[in-house]
Amino acid sequence: xxxxxxxxxxxxxxxxxxxLNQITTDQWNLRDAVEGCARAEIPWIAPWxxxxxxxxxxxxxxxxxxxxxxxxxxxRGGMFPAxxxxxxxxxxxxxxxxxxxAAELGTDVLVLVCGPSPDRDIISAxxxxxxxxxxxxxxxxxxxxxxxxxxxxPMYAAERSVVVSLDLANTLxxxxxxxxxxVVVDVFHVWWDPDLYNQINRAKGRILGFHVSDWLVxxxxxxxxxxxxxxxxxxxxxIRKAVDEVGYSGPIEVEIFNDQVWxxxxxxxxQQIKDTYLKHV
Amino acid sequence: xxxxxxxxxxxxxxxxxxxLNQITTDQWNLRDAVEGCARAEIPWIAPWxxxxxxxxxxxxxxxxxxxxxxxxxxxRGGMFPAxxxxxxxxxxxxxxxxxxxAAELGTDVLVLVCGPSPDRDIISAxxxxxxxxxxxxxxxxxxxxxxxxxxxxPMYAAERSVVVSLDLANTLxxxxxxxxxxVVVDVFHVWWDPDLYNQINRAKGRILGFHVSDWLVxxxxxxxxxxxxxxxxxxxxxIRKAVDEVGYSGPIEVEIFNDQVWxxxxxxxxQQIKDTYLKHV
Numbered sequence: 001x002x003x004x005x006x007x008x009x010x011x012x013x014x015x016x017x018x019x020l021n022q023i024t025t026d027q028w029n030l031r032d033a034v035e036g037c038a039r040a041e042i043p044w045i046a047p048w049x050x051x052x053x054x055x056x057x058x059x060x061x062x063x064x065x066x067x068x069x070x071x072x073x074x075x076r077g078g079m080f081p082a083x084x085x086x087x088x089x090x091x092x093x094x095x096x097x098x099x100x101x102a103a104e105l106g107t108d109v110l111v112l113v114c115g116p117s118p119d120r121d122i123i124s125a126x127x128x129x130x131x132x133x134x135x136x137x138x139x140x141x142x143x144x145x146x147x148x149x150x151x152x153x154p155m156y157a158a159e160r161s162v163v164v165s166l167d168l169a170n171t172l173x174x175x176x177x178x179x180x181x182x183v184v185v186d187v188f189h190v191w192w193d194p195d196l197y198n199q200i201n202r203a204k205g206r207i208l209g210f211h212v213s214d215w216l217v218x219x220x221x222x223x224x225x226x227x228x229x230x231x232x233x234x235x236x237x238x239i240r241k242a243v244d245e246v247g248y249s250g251p252i253e254v255e256i257f258n259d260q261v262w263x264x265x266x267x268x269x270x271q272q273i274k275d276t277y278l279k280h281v
Numbered sequence: 282x283x284x285x286x287x288x289x290x291x292x293x294x295x296x297x298x299x300x301l302n303q304i305t306t307d308q309w310n311l312r313d314a315v316e317g318c319a320r321a322e323i324p325w326i327a328p329w330x331x332x333x334x335x336x337x338x339x340x341x342x343x344x345x346x347x348x349x350x351x352x353x354x355x356x357r358g359g360m361f362p363a364x365x366x367x368x369x370x371x372x373x374x375x376x377x378x379x380x381x382x383a384a385e386l387g388t389d390v391l392v393l394v395c396g397p398s399p400d401r402d403i404i405s406a407x408x409x410x411x412x413x414x415x416x417x418x419x420x421x422x423x424x425x426x427x428x429x430x431x432x433x434x435p436m437y438a439a440e441r442s443v444v445v446s447l448d449l450a451n452t453l454x455x456x457x458x459x460x461x462x463x464v465v466v467d468v469f470h471v472w473w474d475p476d477l478y479n480q481i482n483r484a485k486g487r488i489l490g491f492h493v494s495d496w497l498v499x500x501x502x503x504x505x506x507x508x509x510x511x512x513x514x515x516x517x518x519x520i521r522k523a524v525d526e527v528g529y530s531g532p533i534e535v536e537i538f539n540d541q542v543w544x545x546x547x548x549x550x551x552q553q554i555k556d557t558y559l560k561h562v
Contacts, residue, residue: 120516126475155436157473158498158514168475192438194407194449217439222503233439235401 012041018277019044019072021211021255022051025266030055031063032266038067040270044251046072047105049098061105071107072251073148073184073209074098079115080132081125081162088128091115095136103143109208110140111148111184114163116156125162130172137180148208149173150184153192155222166190166199170206178206185243186211186255188226191234197242204246211255212236212281224257228272230280240281252281293322299558300325300353302492302536303332306547311336312344313547319348321551325532327353328386330379342386352388353532354429354465354490355379360396361413362406362443369409372396376417384424390489391421392429392465395444397437406443411453418461429489430454431465434473436503447471447480451487459487466524467492467536469507472515478523485527492536493517493562505538509553511561521562533562 020042022033030051037045045064052060052074064071077098082088095110102110112133117125133147140147151169152161163169169183183203188211190196200207214232219225229236240252254273261269301323303314311332318326326345333341333355345352358379363369376391383391393414398406414428421428432450433442444450450464464484469492471477481488495513500506510517521533535554542550 117514120514122473122514122516153436154434154473155500155503158496158500164473165475192403192435192445194446215439219436219439219503222436222500233398233401235403 014278015042015274017044017250017252018042018274019046019251019253020270020273021046021075021253022048023075024254024256024261024273025269026257026262028266030060034063034067034069036266036270037069039267040274042270042274043070044072044253045069046075046111046253046255048075049101052101052105057101057104064105070251071105072253073107073109073111074102074105076111076113076150077136077147078112078161081115081117081128083118088132092132092135095132096139099136099140099143099145102145108144108146109148109184110145111150111209113150113152114161116159117162122157122162126168129163130175133172133181134175137176141180146179146208147181148184149181150186150209150211151189153189165193165195166203167195170199170202173203173206182206182208184209184211185239186213187234187236187239188213188215188255191215191239196239200239200242201246207243207246207248207250209250209253210240210243210248211253212240212277213254213256214280221259224259224262226256226258228256228261229254229276231276236280252277295559296322296555297324298531298533299323299555300327300532300534301551301554302327302356302534303329304356305535305537305542305554306550307538307543309547311341315344315348315350317547317551318350320548321555323551323555325351325353325534327356327392327534327536329356330382333382333386338382338385345386351532352386353534354388354390354392355383355386357392357394357431358417358428359393359442362396362398362409364399369413373413373416376413377420380417380421380424380426383426389425389427390429390465391426392431392490394431394433395442397440398443403438403443407449410444411456414453414462415456418457422461427460427489428462429465430462431467431490431492432470434470446474446476447484448476451480451483454484454487463487463489465490465492466520467494468515468517468520469494469496469536472496472520477520481520481523482527488524488527488529488531490531490534491521491524491529492534493521493558494535494537495561502540505540505543507537507539509537509542510535510557512557517561533558
């Protein structure tokens, strides 16, 4: 009976929302990751653009399709603020390529990491983000692609994104319809936020993705120090419940930047993901 | 005329608000720091409790007084959340000692770093902070000491403080009169916050301290990587202006945790502080 019970918890339907965010197996190229997911019966994958580029867009699409995987999102667009109008236009153009790639790969979500400020004026940089999204929306809509604004942890404010709270992501998204622009909730980026549960409620109908990992203590590295679910201090299940309760029923991406995880066998990582996902998500 | 103008900017009155937060010269003991401030004509100092303990409370008081220095605050009380009621009571007792030390040293501000959560339940930990402050207020009031809640950067949420935004610090403080509990604004901890200027306005009449340093890119270290003012990306002058405009006219502490700063001559550090304070604060 005990073994039967364990097996029941390992059936395919328990993993029906599970998605491998490709950065979690950075040691693998796209083909490796697709084949790994197929072996592990993980039904979703979230490719990264540089990995897609390495393999080729059409080949990536074919590999994913032939393996029967679904694509939860494409990582990533964004990076809107820049010192000159010319450079900002280049960023928009690159975002348009990202939209095309997302559509080609068969996902309707492009994750936006909005970018840092080119100077000390973080307020103006946030206006550049809003302006960039405004320019991108009609193009994305014409491809059936939604823009998912992912607020990053405030420790990345100087180098990766001036959008550092779900509050601000919601405000930016609410200028559009929910089928145009939404938000992506990553527990690593938002767990500290005293206003988190209010902001999840506010995001109802607009959540385009849910990412999990954990915050290790001490954090081994600002960028590459995320942990497997359960190894850190984030109350992942509470956040999962809140996201569920506002009606999010889409895929759940496991997104872990971690040097140690990247140095182990990819198949081992996928098994750890499945084990810790069942226990802690 | 040019030289005369430069000299005018270096007169004592330009530094009348300048305070050395003692951690900035961690290589020095309290006596060294007091003598250094006297040599550099820095009129304020913010001692740390472990340095005071090392020198002795009465001796510390005498050194500071004999040098003619004023004490901007004592660092630090707080650390309220703990797994057991007994341990929480011990923390309160320690906070009472901190209040007594602040009064003895001649400052009316005890800075609170509120502490991390003992487990994954960050919401309950914040309730423990509120409860701890409630217990401490009457005691502090009887000594004429105000409690200054310092929100820390969210990257310290797991290890140092569950109070990670000026919003939450204001909410906690507003349960009391402004002469009982206020907030401390440290640019390093709050610069990323999209709601910063609203929250500074909200804190009007309750700001008990203003701390400066800078956010280096890349950050050399999560704890010991702060920079001298002007070396990073924080718009210090804009934050200073906002704090001034709501009527804060107290001392401005320079608080820099940095291994490289700690390895140089203390007098050199004090000269850098004065130079960068004039230019960037």
